[in-house]
Amino acid sequence: MEDEGEGVRAVPLAGHVGFDSMPDQLVNKSVNRGFCFNILCVGETGLGKSTLMDTLFNTKFEGEPTQHNQPGVTLKSNTYELQESNVRLKLTVVNTVGFGDQINKEDSYKSIVEFIDAQFEAYLQEELKIKRTLHSYHDTRIHACLYFIAPTGHSLKSLDLVTMKKLDSKVNIIPIVAKSDAISKSELAKFKIKITSELVSNGVQIYQFPTDDESVAEINSTMNSHLPFAVVGSTEEVKIGNKMVKARQYPWGTVQVENENHCDFVKLREMLIRVNMEDLREQTHTRHYELYRRCKLEEMGFKDTDPDSKPFSLQETYEAKRNEFMGELQKKEEEMRQMFVQRVKEKEAELKEAEKELHEKFDRLKKLHQDEKKKLEEKKKTLDDEVNTFKQKKTAAELLQNQAQQAGGSTTLKRDKERKN
């Protein structure tokens, strides 16, 4: 509602107009649409993450406890639809599976960061689309990260510090001491102080409950001083007095989950759900997401232009990138065409060669054939000549024979015989 420089007069109303129903109208629309809330639980295996979620939301989410032999950190997310009176909540719980189980934990935080970034990316993609449907988009961005600290009673592990440092600019971190019934009260107080001072000295920004609205300022600031919350989770019920309460039973006593003297569970539930759920969502959208978006767009080469130069930088860069892309495409196309032409030429040359060879072969064969034919013809001729000669001789002989017969005498025979020889 800032006026940004122009003085906007306030005018009094002469009667009831009715726009004070605006919040109701807005709320009704939101209720119709339903709400989304996404929690990320980061912590080593066995710290009671799933049990705590069950206890917080008074339900039994599906899933079985994971083994300790995971090769790397993976994130498993489950979405549930809860309803209370007319409010429908789409709750997504994301668990880090295998966190802290490896021997070399240097890269453990990476898959978590990638997951969070992937949700931001998905939203950014939707926002950058030309035809988009943001109002019905299922928001998967992580609104709250519950960081489970092992109840050693000493200090934060270096894995915790490193991970939280990587996550604090991406998500609202709420650190909690898990399974806090393992620590005595006095140790717990010292533990909390140690943790807080370590977080501060390492510059880790955890989520601060907002104190600007008077109605919640007081309770929020008190709660801020109780961080990290020391929680105990349990879905089993034990009879205390005449009520059934969620508790953990030990030989030496019973830890009641909802007893504020025993643990901070009630505080966590109050802060996370009943007071600040909307603020968590808003911080995620206006701070963490905007930061991600800014970095990502700058990375992609967009720049905000000065107010008086070309106004639509995003479009310009769209154009430029598109032209670049088209140019590349064209180049590729050219290359491919060239290659194709080349290949065709080569093939053509090959075929020509083959054709030539064939022709040569054919010519050779033809010649051969002709030569043979010639030879044969010559032979035939010779034979014919011989035959003719023979015939001539035969006729001559016959003629002589006749003459001799006509002349008569046995001398002819002799003479014939002599002549014949």
Place this chain on the structure above:
Amino acid sequence: CFQGLTKSQNRANMSDIVPPEVRPKPAVPAKPPNGGSTLLGYIGIDTIIEQMRKKTMKTGFDFNIMVVGPSGLGKSTLVNTLFKSQVSRKSAGWSRDEKIPKTVEIKSVSHVIEEGGVKMKLTVVDTPGFGDQINNDNCWEPISKYINEQFEKFLKEEVNITRKKRIPDTRVHCCLYFIPPTGHSLRQLDVEFMKRLSHSVNIIPVIAKSDTMTVEERQEFKQRVRKELEMNGIEFYPQKEFDDDIEDKSDNDKIRRMHLQEMMPFAVVGSDKEYQVNGKRVLGRKTPWGIIEVENPNHCEFAQLRDFLIRSHLQDLKEVTHNIHYETYRAKRLNDNGGLHPITSNDTQKIYDFHP
């Protein structure tokens, strides 16, 4: 004083607002939802309603309403009557005998009004000169340009790398189009304007100065107007085509919309003067034959218009503007510059979807 009187009169007609249920105290068994988990005991999820309401009351609202119609139809008076304060141009320092401008001008004036802890920055955009010339060709163009300029402003902010936490919203959420009470039918100008602008802004047609018509004349006129609007394919607010777009419209909403459409356009009378009627002070117009009570549903439909516009559909008007009209503008703009002056010197303006 005044507030008490009008409140009781006006609760009657169309206050369809469902006040949200009071948060039940612990141990309320919730309805079993779908999704593989059953709730046992109270968690507190429904407190988000309260959290959300607190947040919106803190930030306040912007609402921008435009009035279009030839001069003398009581546009400014009507807006003042709607918001029960001197919010329109007429009262912010300009005089009534100002010359009618030669072309359509766009003049906007903003005020902050507060009621019940809710702050609203109301901007009234007036369009003097519309329909007043002999030749009214293209007199809708300055208006169309103004509306698109507001979309453009918002788009530029949205597209920035570093953007403001709350982008100032100057987009026109609602356009009241004033139909002169001729009693015959819509004029050519009315049809042309509404046809062209119903796709970029929510148009609510109203029949102005309806005290010149009898009840029967009014009914017939309304029917004729509605038929003509239908014949010309003009979708005025609330638009039927958006029922399937926005998912959160229940069947009840659809039925309500149909009832509304049957009553529109509202035949209204505006006034900022009060008179005594039956011992009560009411807004009205005094004539020799009686006092026309503006907020009396038997006299005119002002109360219905006010309830519809302000008490039940204020937020919806903003949402339709943002989710539909603005998105349409944005998509067109990113696709082909929307016919505006191109930014780069390239001839090929078709932009592909950035992430194909």
